[in-house]
Amino acid sequence: MPSPLQSSLFDDGPERGIRVVEILDRTKPADKAQIAFQRLVTQIEQQRALLKQWQDYRIRYNHRVSSELAPLQNKLRETRRKMALLLDNLLCQPNGLKGKGQRNKLRQLLVELIQDLLMEKPDAELEAIHDKYSDLTYAEDQGLSMALSQDMIENVFDIDMGDEHGATNADELLAKAEQECRHRIEQELNESDRRRAKTRKGRKAEAAQAKQEQAAKEVTQSVRDVYRKLASALHPDREADAAARLRKTEQMQRVNLAYESRDLLGLLNLQLEIEQIDAAHLTSLSAQRLAHYNQVLREQLTELNSEIESVVAPFVMLEPHSTNIAPDVVDRALTAEVARVALTIDQIKRDLEDFKDSKKLGAALKDFEPGGGIDEFADLSFLMEEFAPFAPPTRKKRRK
Numbered sequence: 550m551p552s553p554l555q556s557s558l559f560d561d562g563p564e565r566g567i568r569v570v571e572i573l574d575r576t577k578p579a580d581k582a583q584i585a586f587q588r589l590v591t592q593i594e595q596q597r598a599l600l601k602q603w604q605d606y607r608i609r610y611n612h613r614v615s616s617e618l619a620p621l622q623n624k625l626r627e628t629r630r631k632m633a634l635l636l637d638n639l640l641c642q643p644n645g646l647k648g649k650g651q652r653n654k655l656r657q658l659l660v661e662l663i664q665d666l667l668m669e670k671p672d673a674e675l676e677a678i679h680d681k682y683s684d685l686t687y688a689e690d691q692g693l694s695m696a697l698s699q700d701m702i703e704n705v706f707d708i709d710m711g712d713e714h715g716a717t718n719a720d721e722l723l724a725k726a727e728q729e730c731r732h733r734i735e736q737e738l739n740e741s742d743r744r745r746a747k748t749r750k751g752r753k754a755e756a757a758q759a760k761q762e763q764a765a766k767e768v769t770q771s772v773r774d775v776y777r778k779l780a781s782a783l784h785p786d787r788e789a790d791a792a793a794r795l796r797k798t799e800q801m802q803r804v805n806l807a808y809e810s811r812d813l814l815g816l817l818n819l820q821l822e823i824e825q826i827d828a829a830h831l832t833s834l835s836a837q838r839l840a841h842y843n844q845v846l847r848e849q850l851t852e853l854n855s856e857i858e859s860v861v862a863p864f865v866m867l868e869p870h871s872t873n874i875a876p877d878v879v880d881r882a883l884t885a886e887v888a889r890v891a892l893t894i895d896q897i898k899r900d901l902e903d904f905k906d907s908k909k910l911g912a913a914l915k916d917f918e919p920g921g922g923i924d925e926f927a928d929l930s931f932l933m934e935e936f937a938p939f940a941p942p943t944r945k946k947r948r949k
Contacts, residue, residue, distance in 0.1 A: 569817050570594045572828045582839045583832070589846040593814050596853045603860045606876035610864075613883055621890045626669060628897045633662050635901060637678050639910065654914045656682045664690070668718075695719065702726045708733070771841035775816045776808040782825055813845045 573587040636659045640652060663679040666672065667687060680686045685693070698719040703710055706726045716722035783801045788794040800819070807815035820826040834842065864879045865871075871878055904910040 567821055568594075569814060569821060569831060572821070572831055576828065576832050579832070582836060582843065585843050586834075586839055586846070589843060589850060590814060593846065593850050593853060596850065596857060600853065600857050600860065602876060603857065603864075606879070607860065610876075610879065610883065613880075613887075617887050618883070618890065621887060621894065625890055625894050625897075626666065628894050628901070629662065630666060630672075630675065631901060632897055632904075633659060633666065633675060633678065635904060636662070637681075639904070639907070640682070651911055651914050655910070658914075663687075695722070698722055706730050767837075768841045768844050771838055772808070772811060772813055772816070772845055775813070775820065776804065778825060779804045779816060779819055779823075782823060811845060811849065813842060813849060 570590050573590055578584040578587050636655055640655060640659065660679055660683045663675045664687070666675055667679065676687045683690065695716075695718070699710060699714075699722055702719075702722055703726075706729070708726060708729055710722070710726065710729070714722065714725055716725055780801065783797045783804060785794045785797040785801060788797050800823070804816065804819055806812075807819065817826070817831070861874060865874050868874055868878060868882055900913075904913070
């Protein structure tokens with residue numbers, strides 16, 4: 550009797566039938582090809598489990614970002630915006646601060662704070678305040694920054710992006726430059742391949758190419774043979790019983806899905822499930838068939854690793870210094886980020902009250918030196934921090 554239905558090829562629930570990896574774990578491989586077969590099957594199962602772990606965590610992560618962090622990010626922006634309006638109000642008061650030096654310091658702090666806020670999203674009121682205190686308007690400042698960024702990127706990548714690149718900020722400009730660079734490299738490689746193809750002469754080259762094509766056909770045929778055996782056994786039109794026809798329809802859908810994705814391990818697991826093969830079959834494969842299976846499994850493992858890399862990449866960017874990135878590591882970092890943003894909001898709220906007193910604001914401005922960087926302005930450095938959402942794909946970089 551076939552094993553009970555499982556919901557997908559990747560179902561690891563208690564109702565699944567015995568799998569290839571379990572059979573191979575119980576047997577001792579007879580030669581190197583069998584060792585490779587067993588290793589590849591084990592690695593694929595492990596990587597599938599890892600992929601599912603990250604896919605499941607991504608759902609939790611997105612939920613936490615939207616429910617915990619995003620509201621705090623919005624609140625933080627509004628709190629920093631209130632600080633900008635307060636500083637503008639203090640600068641508008643003729644006797645609000647003592648001395649020209651304090652006013653210059655506060656003016657520079659306000660301009661930089663507003664620049665950071667405007668990088669997050671447009672705000673006409675803040676832009677007007679910025680232009681009131683800055684030598685360059687915000688539009689002029691952005692244009693100058695883009696021109697400098699384009700000049701640097703063109704020099705680094707040795708390309709000419711022209712005036713019609715369509716980028717609105719340095720990040721977009723860099724992405725377009727990288728895309729153009731990849732396209733150029735691909736063109737050069739393709740041209741190199743064409744030149745090498747033209748220089749190949751003689752029957753040996755033609756024979757080698759024909760041999761490779763034949764080997765590829767044989768590998769594909771091995772997978773097709775497994776598929777045909779499953780399709781022959783599970784075709785629902787040959788089943789008179791309605792319940793059995795429904796069961797085979799669902800199984801055939803899984804077979805088609807596995808075949809379309811060249812999931813050889815999934816097809817073999819299905820053969821085990823319907824008892825089309827057994828342990829003896831798996832441990833007595835011919836050398837040629839085993840070589841074909843190993844080649845397909847290597848390709849399958851490579852694709853699986855690429856998929857994992859794609860899923861994990863955004864999280865690696867959030868934890869670039871972690872040597873062992875894992876869902877629990879990212880989750881702890883997210884918890885710390887939520888706490889940090891909440892703490893910063895509380896600090897700004899206290900300063901919104903304190904800075905209404907010009908003496909307290911003057912004390913905070915005491916150690917700040919214009920052009921010296923925000924690190925020298927310890928009491929108010931949190932105002933200038935970049936608080937972009939702690940979420941994939943990237944975080945904005947603070948404009949220099």
